[in-house]
Structure formats: C-alpha cells, structure tokens
Amino acid sequence: MAKNVRIGILGGGGILGAHAPGFMKLRDRCAVVAVAEPNAARHARVRELLGDDVRLYGDYREVLALDDVDAVDILLPHSLHMPAAIAAAEAGKPVLTEKVMARNVYECDRMIEACERAGVSLTVCHDRRYHGHWMALKEVVDSGCLGEVFYWKLDHNQDVLLPEGHWIRSHDALGGGAIMSCLTHQIDALRWYGGEVASVTAMTKVLPERMEGETLGVIAARMASGALAQLSINWFTRPRSPEHALWYEMVQACGTRGEAYTMSGRGTFLRLHDDSDADSVARWGREALKGFVPVPSGRWGGHERCIAEWVKSLRGEEAQITTGGRAVRGTVEVAEAAYLSEHGGRTVTLPITPVPRGEAR
Numbered sequence: 285m286a287k288n289v290r291i292g293i294l295g296g297g298g299i300l301g302a303h304a305p306g307f308m309k310l311r312d313r314c315a316v317v318a319v320a321e322p323n324a325a326r327h328a329r330v331r332e333l334l335g336d337d338v339r340l341y342g343d344y345r346e347v348l349a350l351d352d353v354d355a356v357d358i359l360l361p362h363s364l365h366m367p368a369a370i371a372a373a374e375a376g377k378p379v380l381t382e383k384v385m386a387r388n389v390y391e392c393d394r395m396i397e398a399c400e401r402a403g404v405s406l407t408v409c410h411d412r413r414y415h416g417h418w419m420a421l422k423e424v425v426d427s428g429c430l431g432e433v434f435y436w437k438l439d440h441n442q443d444v445l446l447p448e449g450h451w452i453r454s455h456d457a458l459g460g461g462a463i464m465s466c467l468t469h470q471i472d473a474l475r476w477y478g479g480e481v482a483s484v485t486a487m488t489k490v491l492p493e494r495m496e497g498e499t500l501g502v503i504a505a506r507m508a509s510g511a512l513a514q515l516s517i518n519w520f521t522r523p524r525s526p527e528h529a530l531w532y533e534m535v536q537a538c539g540t541r542g543e544a545y546t547m548s549g550r551g552t553f554l555r556l557h558d559d560s561d562a563d564s565v566a567r568w569g570r571e572a573l574k575g576f577v578p579v580p581s582g583r584w585g586g587h588e589r590c591i592a593e594w595v596k597s598l599r600g601e602e603a604q605i606t607t608g609g610r611a612v613r614g615t616v617e618v619a620e621a622a623y624l625s626e627h628g629g630r631t632v633t634l635p636i637t638p639v640p641r642g643e644a645r
C-alpha cells in the first residue's frame with residue numbers, strides 16, 4: 285500500500301459531510317482522489333468538502349476501475365453496500381462501509397467472503413464505537429465497577445422524513461425501516477458493551493405516509509449473559525431544542541454495584557451504589573457514591589476517529605479497529621431477527637439462518 289493512501293469515496297450524499305472532514309484532517313497521510321456521485325447537483329458540495337482536485341465520476345464502478353485508488357469508502361444506499369463491497373474486493377481494494385453493513389446477514393456473509401477471498405480488509409463505520417462518550421461507557425463497563433449488569437436500555441429518537449422517491453423511503457433499498465437503518469447503532473453498541481444477544485421479541489409500526497418500512501420499533505432482548513435489554517427507535521419525534529430534548533440517543537447500564545449512562549450531547553455519567561469495591565471508588569471518586577458523576581471522555585467524534593484508525597490500518601500501522609465485518613455481522617443479525625419476530629409474532633432465538641432477501645426461510 286502506498287504511504288500516502290489514495291482513497292475513493294462511493295456516494296457523495298449526506299453522510300459525506302461526516303466523512304470528508306475526517307479525511308481532510310489526515311491530508312498528510314491520505315488523499316481522497318475520486319468520488320462517485322451520480323447526482324450532479326451534489327458535486328459542488330463534494331468539492332467544497334474535499335477540494336477542487338478531487339475527480340468526480342457518475343457511478344461507483346468507475347471509481348473501482350481506477351488504478352490510482354488504493355481503498356474505498358462506501359457511502360451508498362444500503363442495497364448497494366453488498367454489490368459495491370464485493371466489486372471492491374474483486375478489484376483488490378480494502379473496504380470501509382457506512383453502517384448498516386448490509387440489508388441482512390446473507391449479504392453480510394457474501395461481503396465477508398469476498399473480502400477474505402481477495403485478502404482485503406472489511407471495516408464497518410459504526411461510528412458510535414469510536415465516539416469519545418460511547419468509548420467512555422465502554423471503559424466503565426469493562427472496568428467491572430457496575431458489578432453484574434442485569435439491564436440495558438438503549439433509545440434512538442429523531443425525525444427522519446425524506447421526499448417521495450428517496451431510497452430511505454423504500455423498504456428494499458433500506459433493508460427494512462428504522463430498526464435496520466438506525467437502531468442498528470444501538471444494537472451494535474449493546475453487543476459491544478454487553479456481549480451477544482440470545483433472543484429477541486419485537487414490535488414495529490409503519491406510518492405509510494412517511495416510508496415503507498417501520499418508523500417505530502421496539503425490541504426486548506435477552507442477552508447470552510442473562511441480562512435483559514430494551515431497545516427502541518422513534519423516527520418521528522420533532523423537538524430538537526435542548527429544553528425539550530426528545531431527539532436523543534441514550535444507553536443505560538444497570539448493574540448490581542452501580543449504573544451508568546451515555547446521553548447524546550451531554551456525555552457519560554456513572555454512580556456507584558456502595559463502597560464495597562475499593563478499587564472502583566479509588567478510580568471513579570467518592571462523589572460517585574453520592575450521585576451521578578461525569579466520566580472523562582475524549583472529545584472526538586466517531587466518524588473522524590473511525591476514519592483515522594482505518595487509514596492507520598491501510599498504512600500498515602497499529603490500529604484500533606473494533607468494527608471488522610465479522611464483528612459487526614451479528615448486529616445485522618439481531619435487526620433481522622427482530623423483523624422475523626414481528627412477522628411471526630414470536631420470540632426469535634439466535635442464530636438465524638441467512639437467506640437472500642425476498643427468499644422464504
């Protein structure tokens with residue numbers, strides 16, 4: 285791999301706004317040389333974000349054919365993640381793909397297979413795993429100070445309404461609805477913090493005037509550890525102002541010796557129930573016995589850090605990649621199991637059998 289890694293970006297839509305600054309901060313280590321974006325109305329913004337030298341193409345396959353692109357970052361609609369990742373692997377280019385990895389586990393497996401066959405890496409940009417606040421909660425949980433964590437609660441609320449014809453409104457392009465698209469942030473975090481999910485029971489609600497897939501989803505999960513988890517997504521909540529902050533993401537962990545939470549925009553907080561664990565009291569401070577205290581966390585954003593680690597890995601440097609394809613596949617599996625639960629009106633035990641989209645189990 286060239287020392288100054290040459291990157292091609294596939295898709296120049298909304299999320300490029302989070303990826304481009306990450307690459308621009310690393311200009312001495314990598315260069316985004318090409319972007320594939322068929323919508324010409326978006327080209328001016330692409331140049332604004334990445335500079336005038338970036339070459340623009342109309343389709344992702346044109347960028348995959350370029351000899352001076354070493355690795356690609358996939359920012360495409362979900363239905364294109366698998367075909368683009370397979371084509372990239374066949375072209376010998378390591379892949380970073382935005383979440384969700386793909387529309388189901390079958391597609392994840394094809395991506396993993398293709399990248400392993402070609403000997404290129406496959407990384408999923410599940411940005412929360414790289415965000416300072418979310419990493420602080422991971423540190424708290426892994427320190428053991430919460431004792432046995434018996435309950436997890438994870439919420440994701442926002443207002444997602446795209447114009448008629450946008451791929452996010454299509455069940456097929458999205459791979460479902462809000463659960464597959466965005467509750468996968470929480471599912472992925474739950475698996476990262478609390479280990480694997482053993483079974484799920486789910487309910488969803490479609491609001492057909494907004495999109496084909498579900499706008500609302502609720503999952504009750506039993507963890508392999510025995511803990512219970514509750515996850516919810518609401519893609520139709522309006523208030524965004526701080527004083528009426530229903531537009532948020534939250535992860536809460538309750539354990540036998542303490543509890544902790546991360547709330548978007550606020551940070552990560554911890555309290556200890558008692559002083560029986562002297563090491564935890566020494567580490568987090570006696571104030572944590574009286575009430576929630578802020579946990580020190582890095583101020584970096586998840587996309588930026590994920591990109592920085594990915595670029596390190598491309599350069600052969602030591603990198604903290606926690607979201608390889610094999611690690612993240614299970615996140616898609618939990619979301620798919622939630623759909624099976626809703627459709628069958630039953631609890632679904634994992635693992636599930638991978639089948640191509642549209643094929644009966």
Ligand SMILES: NC(=O)c1ccc[n+]([C@@H]2O[C@H](COP(=O)([O-])OP(=O)(O)OC[C@H]3O[C@@H](n4cnc5c(N)ncnc54)[C@H](O)[C@@H]3O)[C@@H](O)[C@H]2O)c1
Nearest residue numbers: 295296297298299320321322323343344359360382383384
């Ligand atoms: N991590 C997050 O918080 C977050 C937030 C938003 C989106 N995302 C993810 O980012 C990805 C992209 O979402 P988005 O919001 O940017 O969508 P978007 O619709 O804004 O952008 C997708 C772009 O892909 C382009 N495209 C379509 N077909 C193409 C082709 N054949 N070749 C090249 N480009 C093509 C479209 O023209 C569009 O501009 C999705 O995986 C989504 O889930 C993640």
